[in-house]
Amino acid sequence: MAFVVEPPPRPSLAVDGTSERFPLHRIYCVGRNYAAHAREMGGDPERQPPFFFMKPADAAVDAGPDAAATIPYPPATSELHHEVELAVALAKGGRDIAPTNALGHVYGYATALDLTRRDLQREAKAAGRPWAFAKGFDRSAPVSPLRPAREVPKGRIWCRVDGETRQDADLADMIWSVAEVIAFASRSMEFQPGDLLLTGTPAGVGPLVRGARVEAGVTGLVPLALTIA
Ligand code: MN
Helix, strand or coil: CCCCCCCCCCCEEEECCCCCEEECCCEEEECCCEHHHHHHCCCCCCCCCCCEEEECHHHEEECCCCCCEEECCCCCCCCEEECEEEEEEECCCECCCCCCCHHHHEEEEEEEECCEEHHHHHHHHHHCCCCHHHHCCCCCEEECCEEECCCCCCCEEEEEECCEEEEEEEHHHECCCHHHHHHHHCCCCCECCCCEEECCCCCCCEECCCCCEEEEEECCCCCEEEEEC
């Protein structure tokens, strides 16, 4: 096929233990999936249906512990926040996926950050405007190398900044399970292979200043590390 301009490179993610990469199609993020974080953001931790926002696929950045990722402090904000999240990569698309079949669509899991321009998000919320510039900016989705697995990891999810533990929770505290999130979203749109889900963050989100060293992880997955430049 001929294109009228040079096509941009296809976004992709590293896969642990191989030089082959996971081709990224879309990034969906769950807005609120841990009760304590819902409370810290002034929300209602009741089990309401999950809601979603998106990041562009090319917002993803390789951020494994060996990759030494450096992320420039983003423009247009003075309040960059970390949100550690369990990332779920889909090998198989589909719509109206039953919760009992949902994990059969999974390729694997990784540790991710949903980097957020919190000041822009607060302004957007107050004005009833979309979150695109608060959440979907360049390099806003650092992801560790994927670990192939169907079953959802169990255990801790944590984030440290300059050696200080900021977020530390149990994946069992998720309001909506991975299978439920996949099933729910697939009733509104059709998943494609290469879709990535960020499944929400636990309490303890906070600011990242220039020079901050971020380490994050999920039990059983490849940890994430990066520096804010
Ligand atoms: Mn988030």
